[in-house]
Amino acid sequence: MHKAYIFLCHIPKTLKIDEATLQEKLFGYRIKNGFTYLEVAKKIVLDKSTIAKFERNGGFKIETQEKIEKYFLNMN
Numbered sequence: 001m002h003k004a005y006i007f008l009c010h011i012p013k014t015l016k017i018d019e020a021t022l023q024e025k026l027f028g029y030r031i032k033n034g035f036t037y038l039e040v041a042k043k044i045v046l047d048k049s050t051i052a053k054f055e056r057n058g059g060f061k062i063e064t065q066e067k068i069e070k071y072f073l074n075m076n
Contacts, residue, residue, distance in 0.1 A: 026068060027055045044071045 019025045030040050030051075037048040044051070044067055054060050054068065 022065065022068060022072075023055050023057050025072065026051070029072075030055075044068055 019028050026040070029035075030037070035043075037051045041048040041051045046064060046067060050060065050064055052058075054064055
């Protein structure tokens with residue numbers, strides 16, 4: 001389904017993305033802009049598997065979270 005969301009650049013309201021968490025914010029940003037894991041990973045300078053794990057709330061290092069937070073801060 002994620003590929004369909006990326007193709008449409010749209011997240012259905014039924015998916016209920018809570019962008020209060022960094023994982024959901026990253027997921028929403030990626031889908032709304034039609035980015036793949038690889039494209040976001042290049043922007044943040046991380047591996048695409050790290051981005052995927054982070055979105056799924058998998059194991060990640062604090063440095064990963066800090067890089068993602070810094071990326072979003074620099075966007076504003």
